[in-house]
Amino acid sequence: MDCMNQKLASKNHLELMSEVKAHAKPLTRSQKEKLESYIGTTKTFYAIGADMEKQIIKRWIKKHPDLAVSEYMELLGSLYQGESCNEISLAGGLLKSLPKLRKTIEPKYLDGWLNRVQGWGEVDSMCQSKFSATEVLTKWEKWKSLLTKLASDDNVHKRRASLVLLTKPVRDSEDTRLADLAFANINRLKLDREILVTKAISWLLRDLIKNHRQRVEKYLEENEDTLPRIAVRETKTKLLTGRKAPTRKKMTS
Known part of the structure; x- marks a missing residue:
């Protein structure tokens, strides 16, 4: 500067x-x-x-x-x-x-910016619904490189970012490049039990349902034993009901 x-x-x-x-x-x-x-x-x-x-x-x-x-x-x-x-x-x-x-x-700047974030709120304020599918696909190789790198980082906030940054793009576009990378990052992180990661895996799987329902169903079937329980539970509920969690029944007098 x-x-x-x-x-x-x-x-x-x-x-x-x-x-x-x-x-x-x-x-x-x-x-x-x-x-x-x-x-x-x-x-x-x-x-x-x-x-x-x-x-x-x-x-x-x-x-x-x-x-x-x-x-x-x-x-x-x-x-x-x-x-x-x-x-x-x-x-x-x-x-x-x-x-x-x-x-x-340029996507590379996010890597540096993420060095100072702390907690899910700060990660999501940078990453949630900020970059559209069109923006990501326009600079695809750079975004792919960044998101792959973030998914393998020792910093849990960067690992969460590698998932959250893809939620809007996979929801808004059927492009298989986005879905392929989303599933690759989920697969890379499925054994990670940090809550910032497990909840983001659930979030990304649920957002993939809109354009890749059959792939999500197949992925759940093949990886149910290794995925975080919260991700399996919430994704199954979304597949069945369209909601993250089951609707609570009202108490009757």
Whole structure:
């Protein structure tokens, strides 16, 4: 990062975080501990709510209509180095809200950005429904290389990312390249019992049902004994009912 871009990234970063801090609500120690436990982080957290975060991002984008690709990338890199959950979440919001700029991102950058994430919430804020099937397929060899690498990483957050990044693409496209890679990563990680991974395996299998139902059924049949139990249970339920979990019957008097 050259000096000028670094200063600009810091300025933009500070603008966004100043807004976050200005709207943050105080948390009791008990509330803070519950929140940290839920999202799996020990980082600083400013309680602003999802709607307020969206408003902050929307206002900031309106103030910066001519944001260049280089400025966008420097800001994302700066936010992903941040010390709070909110900075990671803001970066995710900027990925979602600026699709034209997002499409210029080289997949390799995600590997570095994932070094600082902590807990499922931060992984998913970067990876869930951010990159479409078209975006992934347009740079297929680069995405395939990244996702294969992430699935074998010692960092559990990267292993989760290798699955979550594929959920939207396999749901939105019938392209067999996406499904082949999804099943390959699931197969590579099926013995991993980290909860961040087991739940993501279930998620990806369930999203594969839309366009690859028979493959999912066959894969379950052949791998039921080695897949995480939660993945088998939730995927079978989705195949039978269309839901992740069975509908609870109402109590009758």
